[in-house]
Amino acid sequence: MDFRLTERQARLKADARALTDLIAGYEIACEENNGLPESDHATIRDAVLDSGLQAVNMPAEWGGAGLTIAEQATVQEELGRLTGALWDMVWRPANALRFCTPEQRERFLVPVIEGRRRxxxxxxxxxxxxxxxxxxxxxxxxxxxxxxxxxxxxxxxxxxxxxxxxxxxxxxxxxxxxxxxxxxxxxxxxxxxxxxxxxxxxxxxxxxxxxxxxxxxxxxGGIGGGYDITRSWFTEERLMIAARTIGAAERALELARDWAVEREQFGAPIASYQLIQGMLADSAVDIAVNRAYTHQVAWEVDQASPEDRKTLHAKASIAKLAASEASGRVIDRCLQIFGGRGYDRSYAVERLYRELRVDRIWEGTSEIQRLIIANELVKRGTGVLALPGSR
Ligand SMILES: Cc1cc2nc3c(=O)[nH]c(=O)nc-3n(C[C@H](O)[C@H](O)[C@H](O)COP(=O)(O)OP(=O)(O)OC[C@H]3O[C@@H](n4cnc5c(N)ncnc54)[C@H](O)[C@@H]3O)c2cc1C
Structure with missing residues (x-):
């Protein structure tokens, strides 16, 4: 077993962090104006193209970054730190567009990859x-x-x-x-x-x-192919949600930890109080275990054979359910650690608190993820829990 990031993953992580830090400069403007002017969209589009992180889910031969699922998860985890959903400005064309005919690809997909259409x-x-x-x-x-x-x-x-x-x-x-x-x-x-x-x-x-x-x-993708194509997208998309929520939760914990060390009440830093320490520790646990599982499943998807598809679909549901719910708990605690300031929209924890809520709803609600996981257990047993490679 080797859990280290590959050299390429480590480079992608650094590149994604640099892009994230640059885009983060637009967070407050986005919050205050409920969006960004066209000039900022253009600037960020250029920055995305310079970073080479556009269309990470599309093959290099079509102009995408051509990343593996594990590599994409690494990138999404960094982008997930952004508030205002600015991560969505680093475009990932809908996977359904892989089903384009060559003519459709030239008209729709390639311009999206190049940042000319959306x-x-x-x-x-x-x-x-x-x-x-x-x-x-x-x-x-x-x-x-x-x-x-x-x-x-x-x-x-x-x-x-x-x-x-x-x-x-x-x-x-x-x-x-x-x-x-x-x-x-x-x-x-x-x-x-x-x-x-x-x-x-x-x-x-x-x-x-x-x-x-x-x-x-x-x-x-052909008449009648709508559900299958949409479903085939879910595994990847749910893993990316898991990755982004982990990145968001980690940013919140970094901010809350620093605040807890700095903020003094009753004559001592609040980090010295065990009730605060408990919130910090529980948040670290939520992040650590969900990060490990999400990266495991992303890696498995890259190694998978077609017969693994259904079980991986359920594993992606486990990752999405667990990470989105855990990050919801983390952000709630982090906001609490900030006290009244945590309720102020100019603080990132407040924005993340509102923004992480939808991750329990879209791409299948938490209840729908539970139904998928239970269906897998009933139909194929508890093999979904096995580590890859176990017999
Ligand atoms: C901000 C945002 C962005 C979105 N973006 C898109 C988009 O780009 N494209 C798009 O097509 N859709 C999009 N959606 C829609 C999203 O996918 C749906 O909201 C989601 O699938 C849930 O559907 P619903 O809102 O109709 O809730 P409902 O399906 O009406 O569910 C209501 C409640 O009932 C529960 N429920 C439903 N069925 C069951 C069941 N069988 N067992 C137990 N509980 C159940 C749900 O979990 C939920 O708690 C977006 C939603 C939001 C909020």
Whole structure:
């Protein structure tokens, strides 16, 4: 066994930290203005391109950084330190775009990789959340291709993106299918931009689709492939959430530890009080065990054969569930250690407190992760707990 970061991982970690530190300079402006001006977006885009950390999940031959899952987790852990969801400015195109035809790749994916276009993923609907099979958006075939009708909610980056990956029930059989749709196509309307609990550099708007005409070439990955493609994304995406929440929790603990050592009440640093020490220690435990497991599973995904896919899906759920819940506990304690200052939006712990909450909701709620894990246990037994390589 060798748990050390590879030389390449260590370099990526340092590069990702340098980029994170640079982008962190925009956190307060993002918080105060609920976003950043276009000039800052351009500056950060250039910095991302200079760092070589754009599209880490896409192959180098298409212009991505071509990182392994373990390497991506290392990068995401650093980016997760950022507040305002500024980590999302270091773009990772939707994995579904790997299913592009060569023509679609040139039109959609390559420009995203190069930072010239931006995608967003529209699956959730008013009546289809945890249960995406309850899809009401339809795609009806006509002579020119397909006509989309429906409504999509919570479309992250929907304000900034210039095209959408839309899940719709296609044809009379309602085959779940993904469509690549330019956002300026007639019939698409951004109907509401809700304010959410967190400050996020992009918005999560709602859209309606009224007789939106797209060509036959808008189908991504084949008719009926929508759920499978979306599901195939979950393992990686959930691991990246786990990694980011660990990075966020670690930043919070660093800040809380330093504050506890510096802040004096009743004539002594609060770090000398055992109630504070308990919070620091419990937070260190939450971070350490979740980091180890997340990196283990990320490494396993890189080594996996196709038959391991289902078990790894459950392992990614364990990682996402455990890390997102643990980081929620960590940030709660760290805010407490800061006292009233922890409730002030100019402090990173306050922002992280609001921002980490959604990690228990998106990409499958904590309850849905538990269902996946239980399903794996019932169907295939407790092998999901085994270390890789054990017989
Ligand atoms: C900030 C934000 C950004 C998002 N970005 C995107 C995006 O870019 N694209 C996109 O398509 N979606 C996005 N989502 C949607 C997100 O994936 C959904 O909110 C999530 O899947 C849950 O769906 P829901 O909100 O409809 O909750 P519901 O499915 O209605 O769930 C409500 C509650 O019931 C529980 N529940 C549901 N079913 C079960 C069950 N079988 N057993 C036990 N408990 C259950 C849930 O865990 C939850 O606690 C985003 C959401 C947020 C908040």
């Amino acid at each position: 995608d967003c993923y529209a699956v959730t609907e008013p009546e289809a959340g945890s249960d995406p099979q309850n899809l009401a958006t339809t795609a009806t075939r006509n002579d020119a291709g397909w006509v989309l009708n429906g409504e999509k909610w919570f479309v992250t980056v929907g304000d900034h993106a210039d095209f959408m990956i839309v899940l719709a029930a296609a044809g009379p059989e309602g085959a779940p299918t993904l469509f690549l749709v330019d956002k300026d196509t007639p019939g698409i309307e951004m109907t509401r931009v809700p304010r959410f609990m967190h400050t996020f550099v992009y918005e999560h708007p709602e859209f309606t689709f009224t007789d939106v005409q797209v060509g036959e070439d808008a189908v991504l």
